Amino acid sequence: MASGRFEVDMSQGPLLKKITTYVLPLMLTGILQLLYNAADIVVVGRYTGSTALAAVGSTIPLINLLVNMFIGLSVGVSVAIAQHYGAREYTDVQETVHTALLISLIVGIFVGALGATCARIVLVWMGSPADVIEQATLYLRIFFLGIPAAMFYNFGAAILRAVGNTRQPLYYLSAAGVINVILNLVLVIRFKMGVAGVAIPTVISQYISAILILICLMRTEGCLQFTPRHMRIVPQKLAAIARIGVPAGLQSALFCFSNVIIQSVINSFGSAAMAGAAAASNLASFMYTCLTSVGQAALTVTGQNVGAGQYQRINRITGICLGLIMAVSVVLSTAFYVFADALLAIYAPGDPVVIAYGRTVLLMHVYTYFLMGILEVLAGSMRGMGDSLTPMLVSIFGICGLRILWVYTVFQANPTWLNLYLSYPASWLITAALQAVCYFIVRRRLLRRAALL
Numbered sequence: 001m002a003s004g005r006f007e008v009d010m011s012q013g014p015l016l017k018k019i020t021t022y023v024l025p026l027m028l029t030g031i032l033q034l035l036y037n038a039a040d041i042v043v044v045g046r047y048t049g050s051t052a053l054a055a056v057g058s059t060i061p062l063i064n065l066l067v068n069m070f071i072g073l074s075v076g077v078s079v080a081i082a083q084h085y086g087a088r089e090y091t092d093v094q095e096t097v098h099t100a101l102l103i104s105l106i107v108g109i110f111v112g113a114l115g116a117t118c119a120r121i122v123l124v125w126m127g128s129p130a131d132v133i134e135q136a137t138l139y140l141r142i143f144f145l146g147i148p149a150a151m152f153y154n155f156g157a158a159i160l161r162a163v164g165n166t167r168q169p170l171y172y173l174s175a176a177g178v179i180n181v182i183l184n185l186v187l188v189i190r191f192k193m194g195v196a197g198v199a200i201p202t203v204i205s206q207y208i209s210a211i212l213i214l215i216c217l218m219r220t221e222g223c224l225q226f227t228p229r230h231m232r233i234v235p236q237k238l239a240a241i242a243r244i245g246v247p248a249g250l251q252s253a254l255f256c257f258s259n260v261i262i263q264s265v266i267n268s269f270g271s272a273a274m275a276g277a278a279a280a281s282n283l284a285s286f287m288y289t290c291l292t293s294v295g296q297a298a299l300t301v302t303g304q305n306v307g308a309g310q311y312q313r314i315n316r317i318t319g320i321c322l323g324l325i326m327a328v329s330v331v332l333s334t335a336f337y338v339f340a341d342a343l344l345a346i347y348a349p350g351d352p353v354v355i356a357y358g359r360t361v362l363l364m365h366v367y368t369y370f371l372m373g374i375l376e377v378l379a380g381s382m383r384g385m386g387d388s389l390t391p392m393l394v395s396i397f398g399i400c401g402l403r404i405l406w407v408y409t410v411f412q413a414n415p416t417w418l419n420l421y422l423s424y425p426a427s428w429l430i431t432a433a434l435q436a437v438c439y440f441i442v443r444r445r446l447l448r449r450a451a452l453l
Contacts, residue, residue: 008164010301011086011308018164019320023297025166029157030289032173034282035181040198041282043184045275045347048194050354053347054271055135055195057278061259062122063115063143069253070107070151074100074158076245078296079303079383080237081162086307090223092237097217098230099237100155108151115144126264129271139195146203149210156213159224162300172212180205244383247392251379254396258403265407265420269357273417276357279347284365287332288372294324295376302384311450314381314443321377329370336366361421368425371432378435387442394438398431 010018045053077100084092119140123133157169180201187197217226266277298321305313336343340362341355348354375398379391406423 006160006165006167009086010164010304011310011313015301015313015316016320019297019301019317019324022161022164022166022300023293023324025170026161026293026296027290029166029170029173030293031286032170032177034285034289035177039181039184040202041278042347043188044195044198045279046349047188050275050348050351051131051271052135052195053278053354054129054274055132056139056198057282058123058126058128058132058263058267058274059136059140059143060278060281061256061263062119062126062140064252064256064259069249069256070111071154072247072249072252073103073107073241073245074154075248075299075383076241076243076388077155077158078162078300079244079386079388080240081159082300082303082384083307083386085163085223086304087309089307093223094225095234096237096241097159097224097226098232099234100159100241101152101217101226102231102233103238103241104151104155105148108148111151112144112147115147116141119144122260126260127267129267129274132271132274135195139199142196142199143202146206149203149206153206153210153213156210156217159217160213161296162303163224164300164304168216169213172209172216175212176205176209179208244386244388247388248383251392251395254400258400261404261407262420262423265411269417272351272353273357275348275351276344276354276359277361279344279354280358280361280365282347283336283343283362284369287329287336287365287369290328290332291325291369291373292376294321294328294373295380297321297324297380298377299380299384302381306385306446309450311447314385314446318377318381318439321381322374325370325373325377329373333366333369336362340366357417360417364418364421364424368428371425371428375428375432375435378432378439382435382439382442385442385446387445390438390442391435394434395431398434399427402427402430 008018008022010022040056041053044056077096080096081093081100084090084096120133120137123136123140128136153169153172160166160168183201183204184198187193187200191197193200214226217224218228220226263277266274298318301317302314305311305317340359344355344358344362348358375395379395382388382391403423406426407420411420411423
């Protein structure tokens with residue numbers, strides 16, 4: 001299971017083919033990860049009812065808040081390894097690998113314990129209805145048992161992706177995803193376990209994918225090889241990971257915090273609205289993961305080229321990634337627009353109220369999601385250049401601040417379902433414009449610093 005043949009040097013040769021080859025497996029990997037939750041939502045919605053669907057769906061913002069805050073550290077891992085790899089600093093790659101995987105275990109145990117402990121408290125704060133909260137609490141407490149494995153997998157996958165290897169994480173997640181879906185159907189349909197029947201398979205599949213990525217890294221030859229007895233935290237490598245990863249994690253956490261606030265408003269519309277929002281958001285997340293995959297490519301490819309001193313390729317990388325964003329957006333937006341009702345009916349068959357709520361949410365994303373892709377690419381490029389603070393600050397203001405402000409001002413003046421979801425494209429547009437300005441500033445600063453060396 002050596003990974004050397006999967007590695008790609010992004011600092012030499014034509015970019016378009018290498019970026020596309022990198023992005024496609026990453027998109028498929030993200031889609032498979034989403035199928036974990038999609039399988040939960042579809043199975044529980046079709047075989048248990050809309051209340052159970054609302055319960056599982058209402059946990060998504062909270063899960064994202066706690067998990068993404070620390071998954072952001074894996075962004076720091078990708079940048080640190082990509083830059084060392086591009087500079088041929090293989091000893092530094094080794095130290096970063098062992099530091100990162102130890103951090104993933106420590107953070108995973110902490111987040112899992114925190115999530116399980118605080119689940120009901122936060123659901124109460126979010127205003128979960130009485131007919132939903134018990135099932136939502138059960139789902140969350142089981143789900144968080146798998147967080148240590150999920151953290152290890154994500155950090156391990158970040159290590160492989162930093163050197164251009166996006167195929168092996170796809171293979172491992174495919175195997176785990178098939179098991180997840182099969183167990184979902186068996187436990188919910190055959191054993192009538194409800195939300196527990198979809199939470200338990202998710203946990204099992206997370207541990208399977210973590211074990212597979214562990215075996216891969218242990219059998220890998222070269223600088224990425226993982227040896228458990230060598231696990232230790234190297235302060236300099238931790239600092240390098242944290243410099244990029246902590247701002248990225250804070251950005252993700254605050255981004256999700258604004259969604260938690262919006263989820264609390266959604267809850268006030270009742271369980272049908274919660275179910276419709278859950279179904280639409282889950283469908284939209286497939287588009288989101290495709291766009292963020294291109295952002296991840298911008299981060300990794302830029303990081304390798306910065307490490308290799310190939311600064312003249314940065315604008316070309318960003319331009320190719322923005323072109324891919326527009327192509328992906330056109331294809332997926334058209335598909336979602338044409339099949340909106342049919343797709344929503346998969347989650348809530350025969351429930352026109354749920355589908356009506358979901359349609360508004362889904363079509364809002366269809367028309368404007370390319371803006372999210374643009375800001376992801378620009379933020380990824382800046383992180384690849386070694387600046388994670390600037391995109392974080394811009395996102396805090398543009399995504400989190402404006403969205404929360406919208407809820408308490410514009411929405412309060414006209415508290416309709418449509419007006420609530422208009423906060424998304426408004427915040428994406430402003431943030432994308434600000435990220436574009438900051439991208440050119442960060443790139444110019446990098447070139448000036450390089451000229452002085």
